[in-house]
Amino acid sequence: MSAYFNPVIASITVRATLGRRRALLFAIPAAVLIALTLAVRATHPAGNSWAAQVLGDFGFSVLLPLLALIVGTGVLGAEIDDGSGIHLLATPVRRSSIVFTKFVVAAVLTMAFAAIPELIAGLLAPGSGKLAVALFAGALVGSVIYTAAFVMTSVLTTRAIAVGLLYVLVWEGLLSNTVGGARILSIAHYSLGVANAIYPDPDLRAGLTLSTSVILGAIVTAGALILASRRLSAFAIKGEPA
Amino acid sequence: MSVIELTNVSRWYGNVVAVNDITMSIGPGVTGLLGPNGAGKSTILHMIAGFLATSKGTLTVNGGPSWENPEIYRTLGLVPERDSVYAFLTGEQFVRATAKLHKLPDPDAATRRAIEITDMAAAQDRRISTYSKGMRQRIKVAAALVHDPEILLLDEPFNGMDPRQRLHMMDLLGKLGAEGRVILFSSHILEEVEKLSGTIQVMVAGRLAASGDFRAIRRLMTSRPHVFTVRSSDDRRLAAVLVGRPYTSAVEFTGRGSLQVRTSDFGAFCAQIAPLSRDNGIALRELLPTDESLESVFGYLVSNQANQGS
Numbered sequence: 360m361s362a363y364f365n366p367v368i369a370s371i372t373v374r375a376t377l378g379r380r381r382a383l384l385f386a387i388p389a390a391v392l393i394a395l396t397l398a399v400r401a402t403h404p405a406g407n408s409w410a411a412q413v414l415g416d417f418g419f420s421v422l423l424p425l426l427a428l429i430v431g432t433g434v435l436g437a438e439i440d441d442g443s444g445i446h447l448l449a450t451p452v453r454r455s456s457i458v459f460t461k462f463v464v465a466a467v468l469t470m471a472f473a474a475i476p477e478l479i480a481g482l483l484a485p486g487s488g489k490l491a492v493a494l495f496a497g498a499l500v501g502s503v504i505y506t507a508a509f510v511m512t513s514v515l516t517t518r519a520i521a522v523g524l525l526y527v528l529v530w531e532g533l534l535s536n537t538v539g540g541a542r543i544l545s546i547a548h549y550s551l552g553v554a555n556a557i558y559p560d561p562d563l564r565a566g567l568t569l570s571t572s573v574i575l576g577a578i579v580t581a582g583a584l585i586l587a588s589r590r591l592s593a594f595a596i597k598g599e600p601a
Numbered sequence: 602m603s604v605i606e607l608t609n610v611s612r613w614y615g616n617v618v619a620v621n622d623i624t625m626s627i628g629p630g631v632t633g634l635l636g637p638n639g640a641g642k643s644t645i646l647h648m649i650a651g652f653l654a655t656s657k658g659t660l661t662v663n664g665g666p667s668w669e670n671p672e673i674y675r676t677l678g679l680v681p682e683r684d685s686v687y688a689f690l691t692g693e694q695f696v697r698a699t700a701k702l703h704k705l706p707d708p709d710a711a712t713r714r715a716i717e718i719t720d721m722a723a724a725q726d727r728r729i730s731t732y733s734k735g736m737r738q739r740i741k742v743a744a745a746l747v748h749d750p751e752i753l754l755l756d757e758p759f760n761g762m763d764p765r766q767r768l769h770m771m772d773l774l775g776k777l778g779a780e781g782r783v784i785l786f787s788s789h790i791l792e793e794v795e796k797l798s799g800t801i802q803v804m805v806a807g808r809l810a811a812s813g814d815f816r817a818i819r820r821l822m823t824s825r826p827h828v829f830t831v832r833s834s835d836d837r838r839l840a841a842v843l844v845g846r847p848y849t850s851a852v853e854f855t856g857r858g859s860l861q862v863r864t865s866d867f868g869a870f871c872a873q874i875a876p877l878s879r880d881n882g883i884a885l886r887e888l889l890p891t892d893e894s895l896e897s898v899f900g901y902l903v904s905n906q907a908n909q910g911s
Contacts, residue, residue: 371687371690371698374687375689438685438687443688445652446687446695446744449677449678449679450699452702594652
């Protein structure tokens, strides 16, 4: 692990990602989630089933993937696009080490700005604290897999945000809920599978079992990081034809 | 002994050929890669720096490939043309981070040395976002030099610099070259680099048009034909006088009340046109060098090279 994690790259990446008040911007969706939970709690004090819906639908389907998308495509993609990444690539640092470090930073930031708010919101919701823990665990898993996938996307294409949005909105939002087979490649369903295993709740509408979720999630994460490292090793400066 | 070897290297993008069958070897000292915009200079530099694959031919740096081989960066430093750096870092933080990425045994000493060489000590604690263009260029050079590389590649290092900064950069490159390093830079303005000595490679439209000693190429440059537009009180008389001079190769009446004079000797023409007019009682009203595109200048070098070869 330490052979792959580069602290110099990590600290520059954190400063680049959170600098210029962007940390505040990342905190807004989390604040919305917590505010929403408080509002619903005030109006529906008795009900228990809304917690899984609010936290599942908003927290898992909107907050987590979108934050992972912005952070995941930004940590490496932004500096490839603006050209500053050349200074990093013109050093003998292993390409796999660059990708892995960027991925770790993105995953940790996503956990901080999506998974932890999910835990706080879960604890604020009435009923079992076990639901909160389950959703937190699911969100942690989701943070890891989503950011690996989006770091890869940002190395493969300059339109990473558009590709990522299509995946989140069309594949996960639409197809995976209507076409059962699409769940196999849905990171949201991997996360729900983990959450549902800890605290089974039909309102979570989990479609995959725990073992399927974990195995597929691990394969997707490792595959995305390996592919991203390979692509970065053959990084070419975009040249205009003469 | 040469360090960078290109053998029949070509690079194309789809149907467009950016670099066409170039063979050259670059050894210690300063080498300028000159040519108009779009001649393929950056493409060559990117291929040498390992940021672009060749379409055809072989390219080696210290005997090995540079494409998909990050190990070359232990002995090679690159100063890219684009100005983008981690602008939120101070100059010193940027150079030190680069030193650490290279896993140098003493990053502090290496940082100090690189900042000193590039004369950036006074501004090292300011954020790069506050730097002028010339300072950014220098801090990029400092970062590229921090691991004391044998080879330094610079893409358009003089772009956007004022004359004083340019002079400073040329001095620095000259010094580094004299230490036995391989310094390769690109530029699209010949006059920009006249203070440097060394070798130059002239590229036009993806091909190597001329190569050789700086002075020889510069002589070719100054002896190339120049065209002037001249207005006077008596164009016909002036034309007759000019035709009798050895440095005049053609005179033409433009029909707009002016003369076009082509001269084969820029210096002699400029020195003599005024006294010549005065002695013949002609009042000189306007003397304008015709705007020559860089392409025509480099084109002249190409044809001249071809003539010498045949």
